[in-house]
Amino acid sequence: MARLVVVSNRVASPKERAAKAGGLAVALREALSKRGGLWFGWSGETEVGAPPEPKIFRSGRITYGLLTLDPEDQRAHYAGYANGTLWPLCHYRLGLLAFRRADWEGYRRVNEHFARALLPLLKPDDIIWVHDYHFIPLAAELRKLGFEGRVGYFHHIPWPATAVFLSLPSHAALVRDLSHYDLVGLQTENDVRALLTYISSESRGWLAPGGVVNLRERTFRVAAYPIGIDAEAFVQDAKDAVGSDEMKRLRASLAGKALAVGVDRLDYSKGLPNKFAAFGELLKNWPEHRSKVTMMQIAPLSRGEVAEYRALRRELEELAGSINGEYAEFDWVPLRYLNRPFQRATLAAIYRTARIGVVTPLRDGMNLVAKEYVAAQNPRDPGVLMLSRFAGAVDEMTGALIVNPYDVEGMGEALHTALVMPLEERRERWRTNMKNVETNTIHHWCERFIAELSSSQEALPDPLTA
Ligand code: ADQ
Numbered sequence: 001m002a003r004l005v006v007v008s009n010r011v012a013s014p015k016e017r018a019a020k021a022g023g024l025a026v027a028l029r030e031a032l033s034k035r036g037g038l039w040f041g042w043s044g045e046t047e048v049g050a051p052p053e054p055k056i057f058r059s060g061r062i063t064y065g066l067l068t069l070d071p072e073d074q075r076a077h078y079a080g081y082a083n084g085t086l087w088p089l090c091h092y093r094l095g096l097l098a099f100r101r102a103d104w105e106g107y108r109r110v111n112e113h114f115a116r117a118l119l120p121l122l123k124p125d126d127i128i129w130v131h132d133y134h135f136i137p138l139a140a141e142l143r144k145l146g147f148e149g150r151v152g153y154f155h156h157i158p159w160p161a162t163a164v165f166l167s168l169p170s171h172a173a174l175v176r177d178l179s180h181y182d183l184v185g186l187q188t189e190n191d192v193r194a195l196l197t198y199i200s201s202e203s204r205g206w207l208a209p210g211g212v213v214n215l216r217e218r219t220f221r222v223a224a225y226p227i228g229i230d231a232e233a234f235v236q237d238a239k240d241a242v243g244s245d246e247m248k249r250l251r252a253s254l255a256g257k258a259l260a261v262g263v264d265r266l267d268y269s270k271g272l273p274n275k276f277a278a279f280g281e282l283l284k285n286w287p288e289h290r291s292k293v294t295m296m297q298i299a300p301l302s303r304g305e306v307a308e309y310r311a312l313r314r315e316l317e318e319l320a321g322s323i324n325g326e327y328a329e330f331d332w333v334p335l336r337y338l339n340r341p342f343q344r345a346t347l348a349a350i351y352r353t354a355r356i357g358v359v360t361p362l363r364d365g366m367n368l369v370a371k372e373y374v375a376a377q378n379p380r381d382p383g384v385l386m387l388s389r390f391a392g393a394v395d396e397m398t399g400a401l402i403v404n405p406y407d408v409e410g411m412g413e414a415l416h417t418a419l420v421m422p423l424e425e426r427r428e429r430w431r432t433n434m435k436n437v438e439t440n441t442i443h444h445w446c447e448r449f450i451a452e453l454s455s456s457q458e459a460l461p462d463p464l465t466a
Contacts, residue, residue: 011041014059076106115141238376241349281412351376382430399432
């Protein structure tokens with residue numbers, strides 16, 4: 001079995017326990033341990049003029065390689081081009097897009113450093129799996145250095161429609177970079193269509209059935225690999241933790257009131273101001289729910305080094321304050337707003353306690369919270385998933401109450417619908433969703449991508465003759 005090499009910006013350290021590491025990190029670690037592998041990424045540290053040699057260490061069957069970056073390179077790469085340009089672009093937020101040539105150059109430089117540091121550690125038959133928009137040019141940089149082995153890329157966030165993507169000054173170069181992979185994975189069929197449309201209409205690539213593309217003499221494949229969760233672990237966690245002292249305190253504090261829960265990184269793609277406003281609409285237009293429902297929004301802080309995230313934090317603090325100021329009673333706080341992380345088991349038990357899971361991003365590659373909420377429910381008395389039509393998860397979570405997050409009044413109404421939904425309907429919707437959560441787990445996702453990447457250099461049909 002060929003060795004697996006994973007490249008991602010953040011590397012979950014071997015000491016990080018499963019309860020904290022998150023489903024993706026755990027699944028990747030499992031895949032690496034099974035085959036033996038290398039996990040390569042940023043050390044999380046900066047040092048002026050940082051040396052290009054990575055820090056290497058081993059834990060079990062996994063070798064870790066961590067590269068330290070020059071602070072200016074790291075800023076241009078991470079806060080600059082990756083999160084200041086590509087993130088807003090892929091989430092359709094052109095008003096927030098900042099493009100600076102120096103950032104674009106810094107982004108490419110960091111990818112070049114990564115390729116140079118990684119190359120000496122590679123064997124020709126390794127399978128290299130690159131994660132996310134921080135590393136789109138990595139395969140091109142590795143090819144420049146002569147590496148010809150299998151390299152795949154998975155894009156965790158949406159691929160924008162061509163009209164949006166064209167706003168990026170470096171759009172052509174970025175897609176040329178993609179062509180150096182053997183396999184490009186996206187979250188949904190919609191994303192695949194968007195990228196293929198761009199390739200055929202703007203970069204004069206040739207398409208063959210099955211997502212096979214020929215672009216500037218390179219042939220590669222583009223396909224959808226919708227990411228999932230470890231459903232079994234989530235079900236177990238939710239069952240185990242629901243009786244904990246913490247959860248007893250939560251239930252006592254609710255005193256019989258229904259709970260609506262939201263769990264999102266504090267990010268402008270997640271539609272948090274609209275979600276808060278929708279809760280305000282519910283309380284305004286359906287006064288019978290006042291003092292009967294509590295919304296809890298868990299939103300750990302994220303990317304504080306990017307100005308837009310700091311502005312969003314202030315906006316949410318103001319909105320939460322104004323909703324609570326307007327509707328709170330001396331014995332009821334309508335909106336509980338928490339900026340801290342929780343252990344996976346605690347989150348699972350909170351989901352299970354909540355009558356509604358409110359997942360309303362303005363755009364999201366997939367959104368795993370939607371799937372986690374479903375997995376955590378009690379099958380006899382499940383809650384309702386309220387889901388944005390702009391989350392990738394909507395393709396599979398067809399039993400959800402589907403909403404448009406730009407329609408704040410509509411979302412207020414959907415909250416009401418969820419609160420009064422009869423048990424039979426809740427059960428039926430939940431069963432539909434749960435079937436998909438159980439079938440398409442993170443383990444399937446990992447195995448499928450690795451299997452298809454492994455066979456990716458075995459003669460693809462030539463789009464010019466197919
Ligand atoms: P994210 O934008 O981070 O991921 P999401 O898919 O919802 O979004 O995953 C967030 C994860 O963080 C979930 O597993 C959730 O449980 C966890 N989490 C959130 N708040 C937490 C808290 N307070 N404490 C502990 N854990 C918390 C990106 C893309 C998504 C895509 C994923 C995976 O933006 O669209 O689904 O990658 O591909």
